[in-house]
Amino acid sequence: xxxxxxxxxxxxxxxxxxxxxxxxxxxxxxxxxxxxxxxxxxxxxxxxxxxxxxxxxxxxxxxxxxxxxxxxxxxxxxxxxxxxxxxxxxxxxxxxxxxxxxxxxxxxxxxxxxxxxxxxxxxxxxxxxxxxxxxxxxxxxxxxxxxxxxxxxxxxxxxxxxxxxxxxxxxxxxxxxxxxxxxxxxxxxxxxxxxxxxxxxxxxxxxxxxxxxxxxxxxxxxxxxxxxxxxxxxx
Amino acid sequence: xxxxxxxxxxxxxxxxxxxxxxxxxxxxxxxxxxxxxxxxxxxxxxxxxxxxxxxxxxxxxxxxxxxxxxxxxxxxxxxxxxxxxxxxxxxxxxxxxxxxxxxxxxxxxxxxxxxxxxxxxxxxxxxxxxxxxxxxxxxxxxxxxxxxxxxxxxxxxxxxxxxxxxxxxxxxxxxxxxxxxxxxxxxxxxxxxxxxxxxxxxxxxxxxxxxxxxxxxxxxxxxxxxxxxxxxxxxxxxxxxxxxxxxxxxxxxxxxxxxxxxxxxxxxxxxxxxxxxxxxxxxxxx
Numbered sequence: 001x002x003x004x005x006x007x008x009x010x011x012x013x014x015x016x017x018x019x020x021x022x023x024x025x026x027x028x029x030x031x032x033x034x035x036x037x038x039x040x041x042x043x044x045x046x047x048x049x050x051x052x053x054x055x056x057x058x059x060x061x062x063x064x065x066x067x068x069x070x071x072x073x074x075x076x077x078x079x080x081x082x083x084x085x086x087x088x089x090x091x092x093x094x095x096x097x098x099x100x101x102x103x104x105x106x107x108x109x110x111x112x113x114x115x116x117x118x119x120x121x122x123x124x125x126x127x128x129x130x131x132x133x134x135x136x137x138x139x140x141x142x143x144x145x146x147x148x149x150x151x152x153x154x155x156x157x158x159x160x161x162x163x164x165x166x167x168x169x170x171x172x173x174x175x176x177x178x179x180x181x182x183x184x185x186x187x188x189x190x191x192x193x194x195x196x197x198x199x200x201x202x203x204x205x206x207x208x209x210x211x212x213x214x215x216x217x218x219x220x221x222x223x224x225x226x227x228x229x230x231x232x233x234x235x
Numbered sequence: 236x237x238x239x240x241x242x243x244x245x246x247x248x249x250x251x252x253x254x255x256x257x258x259x260x261x262x263x264x265x266x267x268x269x270x271x272x273x274x275x276x277x278x279x280x281x282x283x284x285x286x287x288x289x290x291x292x293x294x295x296x297x298x299x300x301x302x303x304x305x306x307x308x309x310x311x312x313x314x315x316x317x318x319x320x321x322x323x324x325x326x327x328x329x330x331x332x333x334x335x336x337x338x339x340x341x342x343x344x345x346x347x348x349x350x351x352x353x354x355x356x357x358x359x360x361x362x363x364x365x366x367x368x369x370x371x372x373x374x375x376x377x378x379x380x381x382x383x384x385x386x387x388x389x390x391x392x393x394x395x396x397x398x399x400x401x402x403x404x405x406x407x408x409x410x411x412x413x414x415x416x417x418x419x420x421x422x423x424x425x426x427x428x429x430x431x432x433x434x435x436x437x438x439x440x441x442x443x444x445x446x447x448x449x450x451x452x453x454x455x456x457x458x459x460x461x462x463x464x465x466x467x468x469x470x471x472x473x474x475x476x477x478x479x480x481x482x483x484x485x486x487x488x489x490x491x492x493x494x495x496x497x498x499x500x501x502x503x504x505x506x507x508x509x510x511x512x513x514x515x516x517x518x519x520x521x
Contacts, residue, residue: 050411076413084411090404093397101401104394105413147412 001064002027003155003186004049009058011048017056018044020210024188026155031177031187033218035194035231036207042190043085045207046159049188050082051075063154077105081148085159088144091133095124095143098132102147110150117146120176138169145176156180158189162196174200194232198222206231237365239484245372245441247479248379252434253452254459254471255386256427262403262466263423264315266326270333271431272456276449277337278303278432279439280345286352296436300429307428308421334450341446350444375437382430383472390468395422403466454495455482458502464515473513477501 004026012018018041026032034042047053049060051071060068062080072082081102090098099117103110118125121142127135132143141161148156161177162170170193178200181187191197198204201218206227214227221227253275260268278299285295310333318325359369390396395418402409402419410416438448459478463470478498485497505512 052411072411073413073415076411082411084408087405087408090401090408092404093401097397097401100394100397101409101414102412104398104415151413 005061011055030202033197033201033204040207041210079154081153082157089132096128102150155186243480243483247476249434251475252430253456254475256431258460258471266323269330272449272453273334273337275435279435282436303432304428307424371440455498458498464512467514470514
């Protein structure tokens with residue numbers, strides 16, 4: 001059974017519809033990438049799943065429970081974490097305090113989870129006392145990822161995790177994402193950097209004008225000449 | 236000069252207590268709460284009610300704080316909450332309405348005249364050569380210092396305090412990571428109002444009670460909050476002291492009538508030279 005099942009989702013901001021019937025599935029322990037041109041509704045889809053959008057039609061089922069229109073604060077409790085594209089850390093809080101806020105809904109001891117995040121991101125461990133506003137873009141992205149892991153979610157939603165990062169840092173972030181998947185988590189990711197995203201994904205969706213255009217394994221999408229010509233910028 | 240400076244610290248402690256609440260509400264709920272001064276007035280008069288019932292000072296203060304906090308939370312839940320998504324101007328104007336309401340309630344029940352908690356004459360005694368304090372001055376400074384340390388510990392060490400700072404940074408993100416933002420809002424009103432009311436009672440002890448006492452303090456409160464960097468509780472503490480000292484010291488050189496103008500001038504200068512305030516972070520592009 002899919003951990004996440006989005007069916008014919010229609011929705012947008014106010015009267016403007018961005019999603020015109022998107023359907024995606026995400027299974028346990030897989031990375032699913034959503035790619036597509038600007039304005040295709042990739043980030044909007046993330047928001048739709050995470051209860052931050054007016055849903056007109058369609059349904060979202062997470063872990064067997066219907067969650068359409070549920071608020072973010074409830075979804076977090078069900079085991080879904082979302083990392084927004086930008087402004088995704090609390091700049092005036094220290095690195096460690098940011099991680100503690102990721103575990104706000106927990107009332108038990110969070111030391112083990114903190115240690116796990118520190119193990120995964122030695123950079124974060126090194127700067128645990130630093131005010132997070134002073135971190136570089138890559139540092140912030142790692143912190144935002146780490147904070148999302150504090151609840152040990154079943155599904156992680158990542159909105160353009162590599163946006164605005166230098167190539168070297170970008171590769172490091174992608175490496176960490178693969179690592180996170182190997183620990184048994186499902187990851188749904190929106191990426192501009194489509195080739196890289198598909199090459200590390202189990203499956204992918206190409207979204208155009210708020211609708212599914214292609215769906216296949218990551219490898220097959222990369223090899224699909226039409227996808228390549230239209231959306232991956234290859235000749 | 237030394238005496239004026241010391242008076243400034245006393246007055247500045249009161250401003251600091253008021254400004255912390257103003258800046259917390261601004262940071263988390265994103266609007267300038269014009270009713271904050273009148274909340275101080277209300278609390279001060281409620282304390283008068285309890286003093287007149289012959290209750291001991293700490294109990295009278297505590298009851299007045301609790302009652303004011305409940306009133307502030309009710310106003311938030313039944314008024315401000317309706318306008319949460321409409322933008323800061325509507326909230327600001329609603330708060331002006333609340334300010335008028337509170338002030339006129341005080342006027343209705345207690346009348347317009349200057350009143351005092353106690354008729355006893357306060358005796359000031361020399362502390363240092365050229366420096367005299369009375370018991371109220373000492374009490375005000377000690378209470379303010381203790382409260383400021385407590386606020387500091389609350390914001391830095393408790394989970395809900397950290398969540399308040401996080402929400403002040405980014406309310407949407409706070410929601411996304413699962414912070415209970417409703418609880419954060421309730422705590423914001425609780426802390427802000429409790430400090431304001433304590434400050435209001437101190438002001439009543441120092442200068443007596445008038446229904447306009449809090450409203451007239453609003454300008455120095457805003458000046459302190461802006462000076463410290465609006466939304467920054469630590470800035471409000473420092474800003475309060477600076478404004479208090481500047482206002483009192485100015486009376487050594489110019490007429491006391493210009494005291495409120497001093498706060499105004501400082502506020503304008505800060506806005507011109509360093510609009511983000513002492514502790515504020517300027518918006519930068521990365």
